[in-house]
Amino acid sequence: MIQHPDITVLYLDDEKDNLFVFKANFNRKFEVITTLSPNDALHELDLHHDEIIVVISDMRMPDMNGVEFIKRAKAKYKNIFYYILTGYGHNEEIEEAIEDKLIEKYFTKPFDALEIEKAILDATSHLRRN
């Protein structure tokens, strides 16, 4: 039983446990795809970009950071809404990404499930309205 089977969310984090708790909290509400690396995430995007409405990415990852990943992803799929979920409070690169409208906003760890759910639903309704 998925509450919103028509909303697919892609979540990217290099830590497996983060993927697990994310999925545990949202897989009853949305279709959740999780990946451990930016490259996997790009691959998933190629496959499911029509269904994916929201992409949430970790900031600090070994190969490329979240902003770099989103730059790449957004270059290809610009209708998707992108967010950062970071363990850091403040980061200038993230601030810039918001100013450049690359991401909608950023969440901090530990995440607030309600805040993220609201953002996803807002993004979806915004998308559908247009």
Next chain:
Amino acid sequence: MDITIKNASLWDQIPDFESLDLSGAAMIICQLDKKLVTDIHQRLTSLGYETFLVQFDVSLKPNSVYLISDDHEFECDGSSIQLNQDTISTNLMELMLINYPQGSISLANDDLNIIYTSGSGYEEHNVDPNSIKGINIATLWEQNIFEGFQKALPSIRNGQLWEFESEFQGKCYLTTVSCIPDRKTFYYLIKSKDITERRKTETALLESEQRYRYFLDQSHEVICTHDLKGNYKLVSPSVKKMLGYHPEEMLGLHPYDFCYPEDKGIIRSTWTELLEGKRPKNIQYRAIRKDGSLIWVDSYSDIVTDSKGNVVSLTTASRDITNLKHIELELRKSEERFRGIADNLPGVIYLCLNDENYSMLYLNDEVKKLTGYKKEDFVKGNISFVDLYHPDDAPRVFEIVDGALERQESFHVTYRLKNIKTDSWVWVEEFGQGIYENGQLITLEGVLLDITKKIDNQLKLEQSEANLKAIFESTQSIIGLYNTENELIEFNSSFKNYILASDGVELKKGMGLADFITSDKIDEYKSYHNRVLKGEKLKITTEYPTPYGTIHLLSGLNPIFNKGEITGVSLFVEDITELKTSQKKLEQYAEDLEKLVKERTVELEEKNEELILGNEQLEAALVELQMAQDKLVQAEKMASLGVLSAGIAHEINNPLNFVKNGALALFNRIEEFQDYDEEEMRPYIELINGGVDRVTRIIKSLSHFSRDARTMNEKCNISSIIDNCLLILQNKLTDRIRVIKDVDSEAIVFGNEGKLHQAMLNLLSNAEQSIDGNGEIKISAKPVGTLVELIIEDNGSGISQENLVKIGDPFFTTKPPGEGTGLGLFITYSIIEEHRGKIEVSSIVKKGTKIRIELPNL
């Protein structure tokens, strides 16, 4: 031994040899296609069989395979293979022909009958090779050749090659005969080759070589060729005469081996230049003969090139020039000697013709000094001495010289010459004579000496004497000079006047002391003079009382030296009355000065002591400064702690994420259970959420302190800054201190958030530390016009009035050493100042402290 014979012509296809079982037998595979032989040989060998390719007769060995191609027929007698003879010769011929494609080739059997012929040589002479078959070589060859062959036959059979040359139809041939032993008989392989061209060039070479040899042998010069390293390849026989070596002894050696070691460089550089393409040239060097004696060699080197222009060798032609060299050296030495003498003479030496201009044949370099002209100018006739004579002197010079030459006498004349360089007249003394051959005047020779200086010196002496005389007379002092007999030889008018006044005598040269000193002091004076004549220098002061005061006289008596010998006595008497007076004054001054110095020294010593004291204080200050530096380092460490905590924030936030949201997911699942009791579960949920929230807040607030942003335009909410600080201090505050916070959420300023955090934390921390036991901190903040006013008030120990003025100073602390850096308030003051704010501190001891801060909110 078992023998298996396989006929390969019967094969449908090449069998697989892998399962070949020899078991002690020998296997012969015959009738093998020629093209397959090598291939099969390789395959069998690689399979490990000992395999032989049979081309000659061989003995059989067990466990071996013998391959025979289809162009051989053979017989096997059970222990060996014999190949059919005809096939041997045919094969051999083919083999040979491959290696010997030009000329003609024939094979004769042991009876010396030709059994095989081949090769292009026959066709060239229109001879049918088959027509020779069957003919005995005895009839083919000339008799003497055949006889020679017969003689050599035993050695030919032993494997020696035998050769002869012959002519046929105007061409030259080289024939080689070799023996091929067969099983029972011998074959003779006869190969003929056209060597006409070779012979022609050889003859031409020989002739040219003979001509060359003749030339070499006849030449007095030693002609050699050298390889490119310089080693002798050929040396002409004349070397025997020159160096004493036989030409053969020198082959392979190098000219370096024969030349005088110091002269190697001459050869080396010449050859290097030659090989670099420079022109050939003659060099002269010393060579060592076989008998050890040295000779001088003149050698011409050149390169020899081949038709393509490559240098193939070097050639040299050398001759003994020792005698020539000796003569040359002798001549040079004698000339050098003459020049050495001539050039070192302080005068001009000349050799000239007795013509109108005295045309110069030789002059030494001195002429340049004398006249300013180079000797070449005279020798080339550009200038003549006649042009340089002083017009007043010229006629006299001609008269004297001509007269002397007429009488065949030497002449001596003094005159002036023009020096063009200094544009002055030079006094010259000339000594000359004519040189006659058979009574005929040939040349003039002579010396010119510059005597200008001599004449100048004479003039200078006269002048100097006049000067001395003037000084003599112009001085007030008495001057007198005596000879060794104490007779007066010179005196000035002061002396004369003095004696006239004191003794009533008029002084005259030649007077003795007794002649003009009438007083009883004569003996004393005499004894002075005698002491001086022995070398003593005397200074005598005498005093005379007069009505105008005492007169002081200083008499100096000194020996007169001429060339180290005492030739008399000089007397110099000075009136030093004034000097004496001044001296006395000076002594007085000196005394005063000393006194003054003593006084000043005491003052200086006092000053010095003060300085030492000041120095000690400075040292103490330095120690304090060093302590302060240590403290600064400590403060830096504290700041790094903030950075560190930011670094670990990420590491903490991730596990916090697992805990918080893992628990959330877990509770959501539990909710679905049928016997879920919300009341029972809520405390657990709140416990976990509360814990996670607290950690999250601490981590977040820590990160505020570490932000190293340099910007001053961040929006800073005073309320949340205070909250963050309180969170950090929470464990210190506990429940002993009550915090009353009344901060307006509109209290917002623009600045650096991180720095404001630091400032607030310092103030709150100080407030907390001032409270011993229970207490209260009141915090209030609100916007007032364009300012935000912030007040922090505690009821702690307070600050004394005395310390109150110092609290903003760096390193001021009332805490025990090691506990406080004394920098907290200093940094806080700096931060507030940076934000263009003001800070006021008022305090009453034991009542508490109130801090009021104003920050502009724009």
